[in-house]
Amino acid sequence: MAAPDAHRATIEAVWRIESARLIAGLARIVRDVGIAEELAQDALVAAMEQWPASGVPDNPGAWLMATARHRAIDMVRREKRFRRRREELGRARGALQSKAGPDVDAALDDDIGDDLLRLVFTACHPALPAESRVALTLRLVAGLTTEEIGRAFLAPETTIAQRIVRAKRTLTEKQVEFEVPRGAELASRLASVLEVIYLIFTEGYTATSGDDWLRPGLCEEALRLGRIVAELAPKEPEVHGMVAMMELQASRLRARIGPAGEPILLLDQNRARWDQLLIRRGLEALRRAESLGGEPGPYVVQAAIAACHARAREASATDWVRIAALYGVLAKLAPSPVVELNRAVAVSMAEGPAAGLVIVDTLTRDPALRGYHLLPSVRGDLLFKLSRLKEAQAEFERAAAMTRNTRERDLLLARARACGPDEGSSADTPPRTPGRG
Numbered sequence: 001m002a003a004p005d006a007h008r009a010t011i012e013a014v015w016r017i018e019s020a021r022l023i024a025g026l027a028r029i030v031r032d033v034g035i036a037e038e039l040a041q042d043a044l045v046a047a048m049e050q051w052p053a054s055g056v057p058d059n060p061g062a063w064l065m066a067t068a069r070h071r072a073i074d075m076v077r078r079e080k081r082f083r084r085r086r087e088e089l090g091r092a093r094g095a096l097q098s099k100a101g102p103d104v105d106a107a108l109d110d111d112i113g114d115d116l117l118r119l120v121f122t123a124c125h126p127a128l129p130a131e132s133r134v135a136l137t138l139r140l141v142a143g144l145t146t147e148e149i150g151r152a153f154l155a156p157e158t159t160i161a162q163r164i165v166r167a168k169r170t171l172t173e174k175q176v177e178f179e180v181p182r183g184a185e186l187a188s189r190l191a192s193v194l195e196v197i198y199l200i201f202t203e204g205y206t207a208t209s210g211d212d213w214l215r216p217g218l219c220e221e222a223l224r225l226g227r228i229v230a231e232l233a234p235k236e237p238e239v240h241g242m243v244a245m246m247e248l249q250a251s252r253l254r255a256r257i258g259p260a261g262e263p264i265l266l267l268d269q270n271r272a273r274w275d276q277l278l279i280r281r282g283l284e285a286l287r288r289a290e291s292l293g294g295e296p297g298p299y300v301v302q303a304a305i306a307a308c309h310a311r312a313r314e315a316s317a318t319d320w321v322r323i324a325a326l327y328g329v330l331a332k333l334a335p336s337p338v339v340e341l342n343r344a345v346a347v348s349m350a351e352g353p354a355a356g357l358v359i360v361d362t363l364t365r366d367p368a369l370r371g372y373h374l375l376p377s378v379r380g381d382l383l384f385k386l387s388r389l390k391e392a393q394a395e396f397e398r399a400a401a402m403t404r405n406t407r408e409r410d411l412l413l414a415r416a417r418a419c420g421p422d423e424g425s426s427a428d429t430p431p432r433t434p435g436r437g
Contacts (some may be wrong), residue, residue, distance in 0.1 A: 007052040023114035027073040034168035043068040132167040137196040148402040205236030209404035240289035241300030248306035251275040320350040353385035373402035
């Protein structure tokens with residue numbers, strides 16, 4: 001029985017919150033992320049069928065886990081029952097590992113370690129191409145749809161779906177262990193793990209679609225995972241740089257939305273609402289990264305940019321000259337049209353809108369930004385500052401037609417209608433894909 005719209009919306013919201021932990025917990029038992037996702041999806045279908053009639057449980061996450069557990073137990077017991085045929089069943093179903101042990105219930109309830117972190121490192125296994133590692137982890141850990149991941153990557157949805165399918169098949173065929181690696185293997189997987197955590201954070205910081213401008217749960221999850229990785233790799237500057245960047249960006253979350261959930265851009269934010277504890281933590285993480293020496297990497301540079309904003313008690317005190325210079329460094333370390341777009345915003349604040357517009361106009365010919373709504377949004381802002389209001393209105397309307405976030409669309413349409421007082425800039429949105437086109 002299909003769930004009515006109200007129930008469906010509730011179930012989908014619960015799924016957003018619980019799916020990653022559900023898949024991670026199941027993957028620890030069945031040792032196969034593809035099968036774990038199937039079991040989790042089965043639990044979701046059961047919820048769609050039962051909750052409209054019975055009501056949403058008091059603890060929906062526990063209900064989903066219990067339902068998936070029962071199916072997992074059935075699978076493990078079935079595997080034991082046909083032990084002699086394990087090899088044949090393994091080829092057909094991904095080989096449930098016998099080392100799950102005889103006490104299935106105890107294994108399912110075991111909370112030693114961090115299942116989500118194991119899931120991230122499993123999805124980032126070197127057996128997978130880099131693009132597939134990131135796409136799979138965003139799908140499993142962040143619960144993003146293939147469409148949302150495609151927008152984050154500036155890639156077609158069909159391409160992302162194919163990467164995910166191939167990645168799960170490869171992990172199953174190679175019987176990749178569900179674990180956090182150590183030593184040299186940890187270092188070999190670290191770069192893609194950092195990229196995944198970064199993309200999870202940026203999706204939470206500015207949601208690509210939906211009715212909410214922010215998805216704070218994703219920011220919190222990315223921060224949690226980043227802090228854990230920093231403890232696993234304490235001598236890696238880029239790990240601490242990424243954590244610093246996230247702490248400093250997250251300090252603004254409360255100030256980024258108004259009472260009705262509407263977006264508030266950087267220059268209009270009440271900086272008294274910025275979280276000073278997160279700022280202190282971020283600045284300390286940045287100092288830790290810089291103390292490790294060596295040339296700064298992309299995450300350390302982004303943290304330094306965020307620190308410039310964090311140290312400015314008023315928007316007028318922002319050191320835009322330094323920020324523009326840092327974006328120039330970032331553009332050399334991690335060339336990307338998105339980074340260049342952010343540099344254009346910083347240059348416009350340091351040298352004037354005409355200087356920023358020169359950079360933006362060169363980006364309009366870049367095919368990677370053809371469907372990227374922030375390009376016309378930034379261009380509209382710069383045209384407005386140059387009093388080219390008719391052109392600015394057209395750019396804001398074009399950006400509004402591109403975005404799939406309701407709050408952002410409302411903001412852009414309001415700017416298109418009014419072309420009134422300056423609403424700020426897009427510099428509050430970090431580059432979503434460092435090092436990618």
